[in-house]
Amino acid sequence: MNEFAPRHGRNQPSSMFFWPTADRPVAVRGEGIFIWDDEGRRYVDASCGPQTTNIGHNNRRVVEAMRAQMDDICFAFRSHFKNGPAETLADRLADLGQDKGLTRAFFCSGGSEAVEGAIKLARQYALAKGEGTRYKIISRLPSYHGSTLGALSLTGDPAMFAPFAPMMQIQPKIPAPFVVERPEGESEDAAALRFAQALEDEIINQGPSTVLAFIMEPIGGAATGGLIAPDVYYARVREICDRHGLLLIYDEVMCGSGRSGKYLCAEHWDANPDIIAMAKGLAAGYVPLGAVLARGDMVEAVYDAGGYAHGHTYSAGPLACAAGLAVMDVLMEDGLVANAARQGAKLKAALEGLMDEFPFIGEVRGRGLMLGFDVMADRKKRIPLPPELNAGSEIAQACYDRGLIIYSRRMLDGLRGDHFLVTPPLNVTDEEIGMIVDLLRQGLGDFAPKAA
Numbered sequence: 001m002n003e004f005a006p007r008h009g010r011n012q013p014s015s016m017f018f019w020p021t022a023d024r025p026v027a028v029r030g031e032g033i034f035i036w037d038d039e040g041r042r043y044v045d046a047s048c049g050p051q052t053t054n055i056g057h058n059n060r061r062v063v064e065a066m067r068a069q070m071d072d073i074c075f076a077f078r079s080h081f082k083n084g085p086a087e088t089l090a091d092r093l094a095d096l097g098q099d100k101g102l103t104r105a106f107f108c109s110g111g112s113e114a115v116e117g118a119i120k121l122a123r124q125y126a127l128a129k130g131e132g133t134r135y136k137i138i139s140r141l142p143s144y145h146g147s148t149l150g151a152l153s154l155t156g157d158p159a160m161f162a163p164f165a166p167m168m169q170i171q172p173k174i175p176a177p178f179v180v181e182r183p184e185g186e187s188e189d190a191a192a193l194r195f196a197q198a199l200e201d202e203i204i205n206q207g208p209s210t211v212l213a214f215i216m217e218p219i220g221g222a223a224t225g226g227l228i229a230p231d232v233y234y235a236r237v238r239e240i241c242d243r244h245g246l247l248l249i250y251d252e253v254m255c256g257s258g259r260s261g262k263y264l265c266a267e268h269w270d271a272n273p274d275i276i277a278m279a280k281g282l283a284a285g286y287v288p289l290g291a292v293l294a295r296g297d298m299v300e301a302v303y304d305a306g307g308y309a310h311g312h313t314y315s316a317g318p319l320a321c322a323a324g325l326a327v328m329d330v331l332m333e334d335g336l337v338a339n340a341a342r343q344g345a346k347l348k349a350a351l352e353g354l355m356d357e358f359p360f361i362g363e364v365r366g367r368g369l370m371l372g373f374d375v376m377a378d379r380k381k382r383i384p385l386p387p388e389l390n391a392g393s394e395i396a397q398a399c400y401d402r403g404l405i406i407y408s409r410r411m412l413d414g415l416r417g418d419h420f421l422v423t424p425p426l427n428v429t430d431e432e433i434g435m436i437v438d439l440l441r442q443g444l445g446d447f448a449p450k451a452a
C-alpha cells in the first residue's frame with residue numbers, strides 16, 4: 001500500500017462529501033482490467049469505472065509519457081504559451097475528424113465541460129452568422145449529458161434536473177429512439193423514422209428560428225444502456241437539422257475514443273455531426289481530459305467574429321494532453337479500436353446467449369464494447385420488473401460480491417426497467433471476456449430466484 005492509505009477506510013465516515021460510498025472498499029492498485037482493494041481482494045472491472053479506463057490500469061507507456069512530460073513542464077497557461085502535447089493532440093484529432101470535416105479541437109477537463117464548450121461554440125457560431133434568435137438545444141429523454149448546470153439543462157432525467165430547474169433554462173426534449181417498443185406490425189426502420197420525426201415536430205413546435213442545435217449520444221450510455229438506432233435514424237436526423245438550420249452535436253463522451261469499434265462513433269454512419277464532445281476514454285482515466293472537436297469553418301467564423309469566448313484554467317494543459325497523446329498511441333499502435341469491434345461482437349453474442357438462461361434480460365444493446373442490457377418482467381411486452389426488487393443495484397451488487405464490476409442504472413423511476421453497461425477496456429482479451437461472462441452468469445444466477 002502506498003503512503004496515501006486513508007485514515008477513513010471501509011464503513012468509516014469520510015471528510016469528503018459526495019454520493020455516499022462509505023461501504024465501498026479502498027482501491028489501492030490497478031493492472032489492466034483488474035483493481036485490488038486494501039484487503040487484497042481482486043475485482044474484474046468490466047465497467048471501466050464510468051466507461052473511462054479504456055486501455056486498462058497502469059499502462060506503462062502512458063505512465064512513462066506522463067513522467068517525461070512532468071520532468072519537462074506540468075503546466076503552461078494557454079494565454080501565455082503554446083505547448084507541444086496540446087498542439088499535437090489537436091492535430092491527431094483533426095486527422096481523425098478530417099473525413100467528417102471536424103478539424104479543430106478545444107481541450108477541457110471532462111465530459112460536462114466538453115458539452116458546455118460545445119453549447120457555447122454553437123451559440124457563438126449562430127451569433128457570428130447573424131442568427132442570434134437561435135438559442136434552444138433539443139435533446140432526448142432519457143439522456144445524460146453532464147452535471148454542470150448548462151449540461152444538466154440538456155440531460156434528460158427529471159430526477160436530476162428538477163431540484164435545480166428554477167436556476168436554469170431546461171431545454172426541450174424528444175423521446176429517445178427505443179425502437180424495440182414499436183407497435184406490432186411496424187418495422188424497425190419505420191419506428192426509427194417516427195422517432196426522428198419527433199425532432200422535426202419539436203423544432204416546429206418551438207419555432208425553427210429559435211432552435212440552435214440538437215444533441216444526442218450516437219450510442220447511448222448511462223441513461224439508455226447502449227441504445228443504438230437503425231441507420232436511417234442518423235441520416236434522417238441530419239436531414240431535419242439541415243432543413244431547419246440546426247447544428248448537430250454528438251455527445252461521444254462515453255461512446256467515443258474507440259469504444260464503439262471506430263475511433264469516432266460518428267464514423268459508423270455517413271451523416272456528419274457539426275460538433276463532437278469527447279472525454280472519458282480520451283485520456284482513459286490517467287488524467288482528467290475532455291475535448292470539443294468541431295467543423296473548421298465554424299471555428300473560423302467564430303474567430304472572425306472576435307474569437308471563442310470560453311475557456312478554463314486547465315484547458316489544453318501539457319500534462320493532460322501528453323497523457324491523451326500516449327493513450328492515443330496505445331490505441332492506434334496496439335490495434336485496440338479493431339479489438340473493441342472484434343471483442344465487442346463476441347461479448348454481445350455471449351450476452352445475447354444469456355437471454356436464453358435468464359428470461360428477465362429484456363434487450364441486449366450497443367456496438368463494439370459500448371454494450372448494455374436491461375431487465376424486464378416481460379421481455380416481449382416490455383413490462384419492467386417491480387421497482388421494489390431493485391434489480392439494478394441487486395444484480396450489480398451480486399456481481400460485485402463475486403468480484404465483477406458492471407455499471408447499473410435506473411432511469412425515469414424504472415419506467416423502462418433497470419439497465420446495465422458491460423464495457424470492459426478496449427484491450428480486453430478472449431480469456432478476460434470468458435471471465436466476465438462467467439462471473440456475470442453467476443451474478444445473474446444469484447438474482448434469478450427473486451425475478452421468478
Ligand code: PLP
Nearest residue numbers: 110111112144145146221253254
Ligand atoms: N456526456 C455523457 C454522454 C456522459 O456519459 C457523461 C458522463 O458520464 C458526461 C457527458 C459528463 O462527463 P463528466 O462526468 O466527465 O463531466
